[in-house]
Amino acid sequence: MPSAPLHLDTPLFRTSADYSASNKPLWLKLDALQPSGSFKLRGVGRLCQHEIENGAQEIFCASGGNAGIAAAYAGRALGIPVTIVVPATTSAEVRQSIEATGAAVIVHGTVFDEANAFAIEQAKASNAAYVHPFDHPLLWKGHGTLIDEVVGKDADFDCVITSVGGGGLLAGIVAGLQRNGLSDVPVIASETEGAASLHASLAAGERIALPGISSIASSLGARQVAQHVFDLPKHHPIESVTVTDAQAVAACLKFADAYRILVEPACGAALAVADVHPDILARFKNPLIEVCGGIGVSLEKLKAWKERLL
Structure with missing residues (x-):
């Protein structure tokens, strides 16, 4: 018999409509509160x-x-x-x-x-x-439990915003949507410029490896996404977007001020979408953001990134 899960059913918060430039209330799935610090x-x-x-x-x-x-x-x-x-x-x-x-x-x-x-x-x-940290079907199945939890709370959401590194979280979210009968719910996949391997691959029409990673969002620093992840847009509605390091850091700082939780710029990439790409969210009523977390952050680092980038 499988062991009990090691992860927690994390809180689901709702922002006010004026939290972001999207002018929509946002669902926030707070996986930054997992015991390991991330999803x-x-x-x-x-x-x-x-x-x-x-x-x-x-x-x-x-x-x-x-x-x-x-x-x-x-x-x-x-x-x-x-x-x-x-x-x-x-x-x-x-x-x-x-x-x-x-x-x-x-x-x-x-x-x-x-x-x-x-x-x-x-x-x-x-x-x-x-x-493997991102390329295995059981990983994707495990990550998809975040969608199971949101659905279990009867939260009405019509798109999911997530950060993308190697793509394991994206694959998990798609798996979770599909097993809950939500195959029509789009996923907005966000990367920082300088670590945007999925965005570059989709633009090129083939899975490519970046020559290097120049973004401060080191947790997104896989030079190439998994093949399964590259193929996902063929089977599920996925929109690929990018944000700058500065925009990701600004989103981290705003989130820290609002909810007193620190997250990495890698997570800020998802949080920034509602401010940087409000046009993309215009057709949705209830976006869900996966607040993936990350341990590579501190007050000192946030201060240094702010001084350097903002």
Whole structure:
């Protein structure tokens, strides 16, 4: 029998209509309040449980931060050792947070792709299970529980706004919509300029890898989205948009002032849509924003980003 979920059923808030330039009340799904600090625990926790149920004695995962701390949390809860491989761009504070949660941390490579390849090699060499941070059907199934929860609260929503990195959250939201009979509800997929691998791929008509990541939203720093994610617009209404780093940070600051919750610029990419792209929301009455969270943020970092960008 599957273990009980490790993630929480997070709160659902409703903003006033004047919160954003869209002039519409917004539903906010607050996954920043997950025990791991982000939505990642939904899918990563489920995948870790699956691997342990199938005999895994150790887990390796590559991550820029949020999937790593989710895997670390899962390993601690389930009593199994976890090793997280992070690229050199992952901050010392995030590495320390992962270690404090109970996992070992290895720094390898300068980008996620290099860290991920090394994690796969190490998992094989150690006869351990490898948990991908965004490209696995069980991850998507787990992430989709956020839609199950919103539907379970009888919240009336007619579009979903989400940030996109590697695309696991987007895939999960689509899976959740489809299993709840909401295949006609569009998803607005937001990325920061400099980390917009989905936007670039859709514009090119093929799945491409960015030459590098220049955005401060490091949690969105997958140079290439999963193939499944690139194919999603063929099967579900998805609109791809971008925002600047400055716009993402401004959204984080406004959200912190309003709700006293800190989130990463990666999450700010979704929160910014209602201010930056109100024209896109014009045809909707009740947008839902997935407030995905993120551990790579602090008062000090928000202050520095504000001084640098705004």
